[in-house]
Amino acid sequence: MPGTGELHLAVALDGAGWHPAAWREPAARPGELFTAAYWADLAREAEGGTLDFLTIEDSLGLQSAGRSPGAAPDDRTDQVRGRLDAVLIAARIAPLTRRIGLVPTAITTHTEPFHLSTSIATLDYISEGRAGWRPRVSVSPREARHFGRREFPELSPQLLADPATARHMTDLFDEAADAVEVVRRLWDSWEDGAVIRDVPTGRFVDRDRLHYIDFASRWFSVRGPSITPRPPQGQPVVASLGHGPVPYAFAARASDIVFITPGSAPHARETVAQVREAEIDTERTGPPLAVYADLTVFIDDKPGEAAARKRRLDELDGAELSTDTAVFAGTPDELAELLTDWRQAAGLDGFRLRPGVLPHDLRQITRGLVPRLRRRGVFRAGYAESTLRARLGLRRPASRYERSPA
Amino acid sequence: MTKQVILGAHFPGVNNHTVWSDPAAGSQIQFGSFAHLARTAEAGKFDFFFLAEGLRLREQRGRIHDLDVVGRPNTITVLAALAAVTDYLGLAGTIQATYNEPYEIARQFATLDHLSGGRAAWNVVTSPDAFTGENFRRGGYLDRGDRYVRAAEFVQAARELWESWPPGAVAADREKGEFLTGAPARFEYSGLNFSISGHFTAPRSPQVHPVILQAGDSDGGREFAAHSADAIFTRHSTYDAGRAFYADVKSRLARYGRAPAELKVLPGASFVLGDTQAEAEEHARYVRRQQVSPQTAILLLEQVWNTDLSAFDADGPLPPFDPDPEAASIIEGRARMHDDPLAVARKWRAIAEEKNLSIRDLIIEVTGRQTFTGTPASVAEAINRSVQDDACDGFILVPHLIPAGLDEFAAKVVPLLQERGVLRSSYEEGTTLRDRLGLPPARPAASWAAARREPVDA
Structure with a gap:
């Protein structure tokens, strides 16, 4: 039952942390954001806290102080700009970790579903069953011009309240759902055990266990099968972020996990209800979506210290932190209390915490929050299961193309 | 002057060269197999690891071909992971220019170059076939004659992206509060195949431009290598054919203002070793029967x-x-x-x-006889002779067994090459793959474009 028993805990990694001035903190490593050592250290820290998984943010455009989707790059030089490909960061840290799930972001709008499928399947092989994927759409006309293949409309500031922008965004989510469907079919296109290495007949594979996926929709068609054998988890975990009915419907069609951004416990309960409605509307089959709340966190042991730190960062940045999530600033005990309350009130399965400052707030999660959650009996003492699916309570499904035994 | 031998280690692929029926043949997909070959190559002081790509399973008579190894991972994802288990080895991979766009490929190779500390190499391939295109939303058909036009534009666009951030753009200066030294720079590329503009997300990587390889022996392929690549991966592995190929390819460089040393000629080569010549030949026959x-x-x-x-x-x-x-x-x-x-x-x-x-x-x-069959001493001699006599600048070795097919070569042939002073005993020539291959630092994109636009006829 969601809301009781153990909760799942994930951490969202992005640049120097989620506060735009995070890179200016004394313990930050702003000169190393584009190095492997930086990401490897963060992953090891998260694994030290036995977190379920980490996510890595990505986008096909530069960051901007403007938070709306599709905001134009600005001329600011006082915030972190630039990022590396998240799937490749995950692959780079996979051999250096053993248990933590790795869930990079990859964009569906401009990337070939075939490549997305093989890259996540490959990440699953490299990590021996710890791969996930956070599909994301790119609504920005500026990012579309990086590819030069599609013309996107300028987004109205009213976003979904504006009919043209609403149509554009709904289309992109619809296309993203098709992309996930293609990716999932390709993962299944090799049945388990298709590689037979049968010396007497000279056959490496049993080609009757390889399948064309023959997907066609208004967006694209893909023939298959994949070039990559079925990954260790069969279906790596798909997790998506949503702020409203369109992405909730997308999650209900495509994802195993949905990240939501409630501002309070009652709001979390309303949002979970909306997610459940979306599941009904989209006639979701299979296990219900696991719902995780996203929270941006600033954590210090001494009461008041985290809030003071956040204020100092806000001043450095010249504006109060603007974010799509609730912002927590307090002690590890207070955060443990809040997570437990929200979970019970809303029936959440877990949380994805966005550290305000890296590595400081990540360490506070692994070394401060986690022990306190364990003492409350709501978080695992260690890692038991070896694959991410198993840890999240998802069984390993048979390939959809497998014929049931006669 | 004695030339240094360049060595690449090719992960064997989906053709009958790869022996999967041998009891010693391991997984073609588990990461451990890739890691083993890469670590062996690094222990043998090779220059780089090489992984090919295929984007549709082969078919014959309308059915999926099932007799050779089938299935492979995503190339660049494996290379990124190999960066974690090696420290010096170059990481080269084939990535199609037909079923991708410059922005994403440039971003992936910039990422690989950052995450490997300057060890990335890209083998640029364009395939014209609509058969493979059925796996891609953009389809695939490309007129044969347009292949190298697209490839050249693709690489040119990637170069523009790779250098779109100025040197030293990331200041990360806490005291001054400057993460960047100036406002983010824009890129723009316009050609027959691509018309793109905006902001790249990755700062300049250690090599600025990863090493560019070209595979293909046709006239168009040779010309593409001459104006756009740092190395050419060829089938001409025999001494005589190699010398003719080498002379032809190197003679094409002057038109583009390049010196002969700026393009490395690297044939693919297979090998079978034995304690005596007779033993090696007997083993080679055994391997050939396994392959066929x-x-x-x-x-x-x-x-x-x-x-x-x-x-x-x-x-x-x-x-x-x-x-x-x-x-x-x-x-x-x-x-x-x-x-x-x-x-x-x-x-x-x-x-x-x-x-x-x-x-x-x-x-x-x-079909497909081994390039080198002999004792470690005779194979070392043959490799060195080909390099010193300008039949090539080194070899990309393709073992027939995974994961351990390179072990014996690294243990027995490599020390002999090192004794001759033609292969490094430790990695100490600079920090990047470009340095190790003896290539000049990356030239600006504009200079590549200008040389290609106006070749100089000697």
Whole structure:
């Protein structure tokens, strides 16, 4: 039952942390954001806290102080700009970790579903069953011009309240759902055990266990099968972020996990209800979506210290932190209390915490929050299961193309 | 001057060169196999690891080809992971320019270069076929003549992206509060195939431009290598063919204002070792029989005859009839192997009759013999001779077994090359793959474009 028993805990990694001035903190490593050592250290820290998984943010455009989707790059030089490909960061840290799930972001709008499928399947092989994927759409006309293949409309500031922008965004989510469907079919296109290495007949594979996926929709068609054998988890975990009915419907069609951004416990309960409605509307089959709340966190042991730190960062940045999530600033005990309350009130399965400052707030999660959650009996003492699916309570499904035994 | 031998280690791929039936043959997909080969190559002080790509399973007679290794991982994802288990080895991979866009590929290679500390290399390939295109939303058909136009534009656009952030753009200066030294810079590229503009997300990487490889021996491929690549991966691995190829390719460089040392010639090569020449040759025959199973012999014969020969016995004689050159191709998903099937069939029939060979024996005789068969000393000598005599600048070695197929070479041949002073004993030539290959630092994108636009006729 969601809301009781153990909760799942994930951490969202992005640049120097989620506060735009995070890179200016004394313990930050702003000169190393584009190095492997930086990401490897963060992953090891998260694994030290036995977190379920980490996510890595990505986008096909530069960051901007403007938070709306599709905001134009600005001329600011006082915030972190630039990022590396998240799937490749995950692959780079996979051999250096053993248990933590790795869930990079990859964009569906401009990337070939075939490549997305093989890259996540490959990440699953490299990590021996710890791969996930956070599909994301790119609504920005500026990012579309990086590819030069599609013309996107300028987004109205009213976003979904504006009919043209609403149509554009709904289309992109619809296309993203098709992309996930293609990716999932390709993962299944090799049945388990298709590689037979049968010396007497000279056959490496049993080609009757390889399948064309023959997907066609208004967006694209893909023939298959994949070039990559079925990954260790069969279906790596798909997790998506949503702020409203369109992405909730997308999650209900495509994802195993949905990240939501409630501002309070009652709001979390309303949002979970909306997610459940979306599941009904989209006639979701299979296990219900696991719902995780996203929270941006600033954590210090001494009461008041985290809030003071956040204020100092806000001043450095010249504006109060603007974010799509609730912002927590307090002690590890207070955060443990809040997570437990929200979970019970809303029936959440877990949380994805966005550290305000890296590595400081990540360490506070692994070394401060986690022990306190364990003492409350709501978080695992260690890692038991070896694959991410198993840890999240998802069984390993048979390939959809497998014929049931006669 | 004594040249240094460049060595690459090719993870064996989806053709019958790769022996999967041997008890020592391990997984073709588990990461451990890739890691083992890469670590062996690094222990042997190789220059780089190489991983090829294929984006559609091969078919013959309308069915998925099942006799060779089938299936492979996503190339660049494996290379990124190998950066974690090696420290110096270059990481080279084939990535199609047909089913991708410059922005994403440039971003992936910039990422790989950052995450490996300057060890990334990209083998640029363009495939024209609509068969593979069926796996991609953008489709795939490209006129044969347009392949290298697209490839050249693709690489040029990638170069613009790679250097779009100025040197030192990331200040990360806490005191001044400057993460960047200036406002983010824009890129713009406009050509026949691509018209793109905006902001790249990655700062300049250690090599600025990862090493560019080109594979393809056609005239267009050679010219592309001359104006756009740092190394050419060729099939011309024999001494005589190598010398002719080498002279031809290097002579094309001056037109583009480049020195001969700026393009490395690297043939693919296979090898079988033994304590004596006789032992090596016997082992080579054993390997050849593993590579050509009875089923594979029939299949390779079908590629010439271009028709169903499954009713024939591999241990029996050749079909009594000749190929039909007019019939539609039975092979999809790989390059056509034979330009004049009638002539090939006549030649093969003559060999079979002269030596009284069965179908399988004939195929073993006429296809894919090992480049080097001999003792470690004779193989080291042959490799060095080819390099010193300008038949090539080194080799990309393709073992026939995974994961341990390179172990013996690294243990026995490498020390002999090191004794001769033609292979490093430790990695100390700079920090990047570019440094290790003896290539000059990356030239600006504009200079590549200008040289390509206005070649100088000598």
